[in-house]
Amino acid sequence: VNIFVAGASSFLGERVLEELIRSGHTVTAHVHRNTSQQMLAKKYPGISLVQCDLSSSEQVRGIIKSDMDAVMWFPGLLRDPDGKSFERVHIEATRNLISEFKQTTSAGKRWIHCSALGTGPLRAEKYFTTKWRAEELVRSSGFEYTILKPSLIFDDRPRWQHNFVTGIARTIRLSPFIPSVGTGNYLMQPVSVDDIVQTIMQSLAKPETIGKTYELGGPDKLTFDELSLIIARAMGAKKLLIHFPFWLIMPVVRILERIPSFLVSTEVVKVSTSGWDVRDPAREKEWQESFDLPMKRFTVESVRKFLGE
Numbered sequence: 001v002n003i004f005v006a007g008a009s010s011f012l013g014e015r016v017l018e019e020l021i022r023s024g025h026t027v028t029a030h031v032h033r034n035t036s037q038q039m040l041a042k043k044y045p046g047i048s049l050v051q052c053d054l055s056s057s058e059q060v061r062g063i064i065k066s067d068m069d070a071v072m073w074f075p076g077l078l079r080d081p082d083g084k085s086f087e088r089v090h091i092e093a094t095r096n097l098i099s100e101f102k103q104t105t106s107a108g109k110r111w112i113h114c115s116a117l118g119t120g121p122l123r124a125e126k127y128f129t130t131k132w133r134a135e136e137l138v139r140s141s142g143f144e145y146t147i148l149k150p151s152l153i154f155d156d157r158p159r160w161q162h163n164f165v166t167g168i169a170r171t172i173r174l175s176p177f178i179p180s181v182g183t184g185n186y187l188m189q190p191v192s193v194d195d196i197v198q199t200i201m202q203s204l205a206k207p208e209t210i211g212k213t214y215e216l217g218g219p220d221k222l223t224f225d226e227l228s229l230i231i232a233r234a235m236g237a238k239k240l241l242i243h244f245p246f247w248l249i250m251p252v253v254r255i256l257e258r259i260p261s262f263l264v265s266t267e268v269v270k271v272s273t274s275g276w277d278v279r280d281p282a283r284e285k286e287w288q289e290s291f292d293l294p295m296k297r298f299t300v301e302s303v304r305k306f307l308g309e
């Protein structure tokens with residue numbers, strides 16, 4: 001299959017890219033920033049790369065070629081500094097690429113879309129509503145789509161990209177204690193990047209996944225406190241876990257999130273504290289039973305390997 005991978009430098013996208021190349025697919029990797037382009041060009045010499053801002057319809061024109069059969073979607077943001085970024089990158093960019101894909105290639109268009117667990121039209125968090133609207137664009141596109149909605153994604157291999165583990169680990173390292181927001185009891189269901197890569201690869205070969213939306217949660221539901229303690233243990237950090245009320249944490253995060261390298265944002269706090277687990281047992285089963293998956297667990301050992309501790 002000839003595949004256009006949008007957001008190929010992302011934490012998840014790069015692992016999919018690696019697997020697609022290994023499996024012998026023809027791939028065009030899309031990146032947004034210069035640094036991402038340099039990183040991928042160095043790591044995958046000879047790879048076909050396209051660099052553009054997908055939220056700009058002019059920049060998107062011509063990036064899909066007529067021999068491409070499938071698009072895989074990985075762009076996404078966790079902060080919205082100008083109040084418009086979520087709409088630009090989640091909605092406008094999806095709309096632009098759908099329109100470009102429609103115009104340039106013929107029938108049987110495949111679209112594998114990475115959204116997020118918990119999206120919905122009535123959610124209070126803009127992250128969830130804008131990701132939902134992108135899903136709706138995909139569902140009404142007429143393409144042969146499969147939509148994946150994962151909880152927090154983890155890896156057990158060291159990476160150059162950051163994720164929630166790096167964010168929490170950095171906070172634990174810099175702080176005299178292990179900070180937790182609110183009750184710390186809200187549930188997370190970390191899902192391994194390998195399980196998602198497998199889902200995507202098998203989706204390409206399974207026509208029964210067309211038109212489906214799957215919710216992806218790992219084998220364990222952990223409270224935020226449990227998750228933080230696993231990370232602290234992997235780091236060998238012997239610190240006390242302290243809860244801070246929401247009203248105290250939010251103003252601090254609001255100031256710190258202006259620093260681009262600060263991984264936590266107000267939206268991340270809002271999204272996390274509303275819980276990120278699969279709530280419907282039927283939905284939970286549907287994904288696991290539709291694919292053959294390793295179902296890796298989020299453990300002290302997996303975090304240790306990821307952090308290179």
Ligand SMILES: NC(=O)c1ccc[n+]([C@@H]2O[C@H](COP(=O)([O-])OP(=O)(O)OC[C@H]3O[C@@H](n4cnc5c(N)ncnc54)[C@H](OP(=O)(O)O)[C@@H]3O)[C@@H](O)[C@H]2O)c1
Nearest residue numbers: 007009010011012032033036053054074075076116152153
């Ligand atoms: N990580 C998680 O725990 C998690 C959980 C649930 C759902 N998801 C979803 O899964 C997908 C992959 O997540 P991830 O964590 O792997 O992503 P990530 O590492 O945060 O990367 C985000 C990607 O979006 C691209 N991007 C940003 N602005 C763009 C623009 N204007 N035009 C085109 N591309 C743009 C970035 O490209 P540059 O780096 O080049 O700017 C990067 O490739 C996303 O859709 C995310 O919402 C992630």
